[in-house]
Amino acid sequence: MEQGTRAPGVALTMIGRIGSPAGRRHWSGVLRALLLAGTCLGMASAPMAASSLFTSSSSSAKSPKSASSSSSDEDSSSTETTAVPATTTPTTTSTSTSTAPTAISGTTTGTTATATGTTSSTTDTTASTAKTLKASDTLYLKITAPVLEATSVSATPTTTAATIPLPAKRIFVLDKSGVLDLPYLGRFPLAGLTEEEAILRIKAEPILESYQVELRLLPVTQTGADALKPFGYSLFELPPTTFAPADDIPVPEDYVLAANDTVIIQLYGTLNETYTLLVTREGVIDIPDIGPVPVAGLTYAQLKQNLAQRVNKVMIGVKSHITLGPLRSIQVFIMGDALKPGSYTVSSLSTLTNALFVGGGVTSNGSLRDIQVKRNGKVITRLDLYELLLAGDTSKDIRLKSGDVIFIPPIGRTLSVDGEVRRPAVYELRKEKTLGEVVALAGGLLPSAYPKGAQVDRVSEKEFRIIEDVDLSHPNGLQTPVRDGDALSVPALLAKKEKIVTLGGYVKRPGARAWRPGMKLTDLVGGKNALLPKPDLDYAVIRRHIEGARQTAVFSVRLGDALAAPASAANIELLADDEVIVFGHEVLGDRQNKLAPLVAELERQASGTLPALVVNVGGSVYETGAYPLESGMRIADLLRASGGLKEEADTSVAELTRYDAAPGKGLEIKHLTVDLGKALAGDPEANLMLKPRDYLIVKKIPEWTDQLTVELTGEVRNPGVYPIKRGEKLSSVIKRAGGLTEVAFSEGAVFTRIEVAQKEEAQFRELADRIETELKANIVERVDEVARPQETSEIANSIVELLRNSKSSGRMTVDLNSILATSSPASDVTLMSGDTLFIPQIKNEVTVVGEVRRFSTHMHVKGKSVDDYLAMSGGLTEKTKRDLVYVIRADGTTYSDKEKSIFSFLDLSQEGVDQAKKSIVKPGDTIVAILDVEKVSTLKVWRDVLGSLTGLGSLMSGVANVYTAVNGQKVKSEGSNVIITTP
8 A cells, every 4th residue: 555745855655564574674764765865955065064964873873871871771682582661550540448548639630539540749739738628618529439340251341339429510618617518418517627637527428438539628719798707806816915015104193003013112312212012912011110001992193192191201301202013913804705715814904905805806706896894793884896996986995903804795786788888898786777877887988889779688577588779879778777687789880981082093092081072083183193103094983872773883084184174074073982993004904903893893783674884895905804884985985994905906997796685585696897996086987885795806917926036146146136027947047147157066056945845844744743653553563673662762752853843945956057058948947936046166076974984075086986985985884785875966866876776667768777877976976875774773763863964954855866766665756756665
């Protein structure tokens, strides 16, 4: 079976399996052809670059490791008789219950407990398992039935256990108690557990013991009413030391002394002494020379006054200064809905709020608005924390005494406020009875609020949830009574702006502007300085909303006329909500991008009675596409909208396709011929009025082409880029360039073509696909004598990657001497735009590369044969043979020097065959001794050869010139194509 791809310059057919003997012979032959063709690139100009391909055949067959390791690998592999593939462990689904701890996926996409068996990274798992679940958390949960293995040969290979109904959905939310409710499976309390512990808890149920469970916490950010938090409780998230009483401040005058307080008395005058006295349990202090003095129950101010009087009375000429030292501690009790209720020892300067923070604050179930202080069984004060937080009122934040009880009752009535208020939150109600008071509690409405659209979601007297509309802009709405559990929502104003006009497109400062009555087009645009460079002053578009019709009208204006004559009718008056779009000539295609939304809007407005007001233009205009159909629009207007005609446009004739739809008659299509020249001149018969869906095609002048050029470089008298006409020959351009110089080497001319390069690169990619397909299909068979399985796969992949990334030079073989010597059109080349021709200088050397003892370049001597030059290079190595020697001409053609003619398959005369046998070496030739690939690892040679080619682009084009049969392959020539097949 023969398969092949044919393209100018190359066509290869690759048949056979790599692992089979025939496959090895086939790939060896193809490799040999590629080896030969690879040396064709630039041999005449850079022989040493090509010769680097054959530096060392032994080293080129090694894997890309160190020299020592490669040698040891090859030595050991040479003694092996069987290639064993690398052992791999297939991924299976774990069904054992002992794997539950490792079956935790956390925040990963799966672990060994999942169907895919994928294990997540340690870092992600560690980070995710550190989190604990709590109420209202969102979870991803997947429960998979285990796969049961067959117990006998006759049994079904695998069966899936699905004896219980599994939940179809994957997203679950823990309830307010932190419980996961799974229908038919039960309720699982998961709050406080990590993700790993939660999976173990679910699998602890006997019914789910053998099932695979994947669970992870989803970091869902709640928004809207669901994101509301109770107001004020965040106060207790601060560290307790933030609200600790200060011990280094002056003692207040109203401080009441008690046991364990310290009094410091300094005496000065006729007696200088300082006494530090502790208030005893009996409430007295013992002053030397004065005696016991009762002080308990006195304020600090009273203490100073009494002691000063005693000192003055008892000690003549002595004065006193009284201060307090370290103060006593007091014991208070915090009860009710405190975070940490109990008995606490605090400073005697502590206030109610200080003690609250020592106790951890108030729980979400406790009240912030009725915190009570009880002394001797009576409530002496009630603290409303809202008054402290919102108004800064500390009058109820009293100083505590030992034995005081702080009691936090349960939270009272609540109401949530969401939307356009300054402090959205859930508020506890105390004295607030109306919506107005609640809005004031929330900080008031934002300027963006729409108070007329406010709504209250509440529970009705019949125990149903209802929604009531309230107008917060009216006093009656503000006086609406509130109930426990109400939810107030205040919407925002619509984003639509009123009384504006919009400027967009090809302007420096696009955007909305304020509209005023009598505003003109130039008032919005400004002047030419407000436009970007190269604006289209002949076509701008205005989009206008038609009041009452719910439709959009689009029409164009001549912006240049309006700017030149602001008082003229061209400077139209704008209406509110108008949108002006300006276009430019700088970026092609930008006009259609800006018009696309308008065209789509016009098409959506179409109905059975109103066709879509859209027309189209194509062909030789600058901006093809769809345009809005304006009232009274003609062909000349459509051409103006499209940016005008191109240079190649044929103004004598154009085609207008018209679609007429008649009810009951179907769609009628007409093709009308239009004279564009007359239409642009204003002839009403040619400048037709357009209808919806009209399509104008502007034709190109017959045989019009863009400028075609070719480039001549090297040894031509006048090198450079030359314009050509269609069908011009290569000989004609060379003649126009003055011909060749005296030192021109015409046999080594390099002629390249862009189209050939593109086709050859496509062949590279197809060759890579074929190699990859065969390698994958024969992953075991392709293990050769040297390479190991893993190494063989790596080599094959590198070959495929090299071929896919290869770039072609696009070289074509031309016989320049024949072209210049004869005017026969058969030998001359018809030029295409982008062709290049390089003429090198005369070369008098012959290069010998490949499997010879020494790479060398010799001066050409007339009459010397191939064997003479091989002998001058030390002869052939043991890694090749005489029939693998080829000669590559400077023009890229190749012939074999072996005794058996490789041209025998061609229809040539015997004289031609004899001439091929006796072909002499010419100046600029390269003699290549090809490596005998049967002696080395085929795939390694492929990899190393392709990797060493610096110009793989000419490899394929070189193959097209290899007229040889290797390893029993057949070669068939078709023009410039060579098709190699395996018999």
